[in-house]
Amino acid sequence: MGPDVEEAATVHLPRPARCSVLLLTGALLLTACGSGAGSGSSGKPAPAGARAVTLDNCGQEVTVGAPPKRAVSLNQGTTEILLSLGLADRMVGTATWTDPVMKGLERAAAKVPRLADDQPSFERVLDVEPDFVASSFASTLGKGGVAPRDRFEELGVPTYLSPADCEGKDNSGDGDGSRTKPLTMDTVHREVRELARVFGVEERGERLVARLGSRVAEAASGIRAGDTTVLYWFANQESPYMAGCCGAPGVITNALGAKNVFDDTTQEWPQINWETVADRDPDVLVIGDLTRRSQTAESAEKKIAFLESNPATRNMEAVREKRYVLLSGQAMNPTIRTVEGVEKVAAALREYGLAG
Structure with a gap:
């Protein structure tokens, strides 16, 4: 997030709730916004003829007064849901990309301005006058992220956080949080349905959920990999991030009946x-193939080169047999592309003769 403005300034607000915001001695002083009713989560009546939607989102009541026309998605996961729902024409910005956009969405994504490859500043987001902001991760809409949710909503901008990053998950500690309950695709399906409802395209949401469910069922059909162990390496060479039991990699592993070698950590x-x-010596290594450059060994090529040269790893069975599965970062996060992860790991287990 960019630094706060220290002198009096006028900030561009979403068109349904446009008003001046004065920053004075560090406090926000809002002038009256006569046209802002129903645009945020204040519970005020929606404008006549509008279709208000109220959601319980990660413990916060969010009211969207009418289907958004100027949405911003702050993470690739929510971006790809909105694009898959055919909503590119109602988006004015995206941010925080780890991978190329999902296949089939290239033309739609090209129509939406990219505010930043990584995390944009609060001011950059406000510049495009959003009327709705969505995020995949609590950290993005928290302290140290773009801005806490209440800063947007003070300005009449409703926010939405992916339930996969808050329900059954404790984000209070360091790192990426811990799961108090295993994630399932039902939570991702709920996100699709809720965003479809906010934008008034419920039928599109149901069709997308049905496609996702069919793909998982087809990919997992006939696989019984109960004796196969898998490890998921997302990023970082010096202190590698490996998947615990119960996030998106857990969805993949459970769908195929395999075992994550680090399923003893939440x-x-x-x-x-x-x-x-x-020491855990997994049968298969699932490797994040990222295009971002914020950690060491982001690409699969660099990860594999390290595994095959490092004295501690080069004699692992999966390394000797080159049993690698390359996944996008989005497929290893709780998104609609987790289905892509199920498909690719399933195909690899069949190829390696480990499908049961």
């Missing part, structure tokens, strides 16, 4: 030393 992405990794 942390979303614990950092684990290489000696421990080698």
